[in-house]
Amino acid sequence: MKTITLANDSELAWKLLCDAVRQLPGEDHELMPGVRWGDCAQLYTPAFWKIQYISHMQRREPRRIYKLGKTILEEIIVCLLGGFGMPSEVGLAAFDRLKQQELIKPKVSREQLYQALVTPFVLPNGKKITYRFYNQKSSYIFKLLNRGDLNAIPLHSDLDLRNWLLTVDGIGLKTASWITRNWLDSDRVAILDVHILRAGLLAGFYHKNYDLTKYYLHLEKQYLSFCEALHVSSGIMDAIIWDFMKKTNRLALSALKHLD
Secondary structure (H helix, E strand, O other), X not given: OOOXXXXXXXXXXHHHHHHHHHHOOOOOOEEEOOEEOOOOOOOOOHHHHHHHHHHHHHHOOOOOOOOOOOOHHHHHHHHHHOOOOOOHHHHHHHHHHHHHOXXXXXXXXXXXXXXXXXXXXXXXXXXXXXXXXXXXXXXXXXXXXXXXXXHHOOOOOHHHHHHHHOOOOOOOHHHHHHHHHHHHOOOOOOOOOHHHHHHHHHHOXXXXXXXXXXXXXXXXXXXXXXXXXXXXXXXXXXXXXXXXXXXXXXXXXXXXXXOO
């Protein structure tokens, strides 16, 4: 059996990527009405994101498993503990503590949840930190754990699951979409935040700096149309865009100032 060396593997990946670049439509061609492909060598164009996607898929498994919990209830709670204004490592530390103390189950008291979250955490780097939303989140989790319909969570349909999640206190469209994408590997919902919004403005599939809270479903529809036109998985593309936009945040903000 022939052994493929790292060098040969890298060369093959590079060749495939070059072939993909050559097959892209011209930069002035329309990807979708009013949105041109642009130059793949220019940051934030649709062509750039397509190449980032192809490169990502060459390096990784075809589908990434996003699940953070072992059950849907755990998934809801870990995402509820994370999200807006919460560093991921802190949200995960809070979730791990609830699991270690066996508090993710019905009939747990709100006080038990409160004490678990209010007690400071020591992160792997040795830093001591307090979970900011201990009062609010302990209340949300207590209400969730004491719902009477936990055995009837609709797991057969991504949109039905998201609609059910929206009935949970403390969960809005972004978090509901995050849980749905994670648990059902859905490409029919989008996890939209400021990074995706900025990417859309720079790529041209968003034309106005909309309020995500008020126009989430409208913006989601546009984002999903963009991914469909690119022939990419919206869930994987979401993760790629989010990661890159976060790393180049200052550059993206500078580029936005030069938009017409």
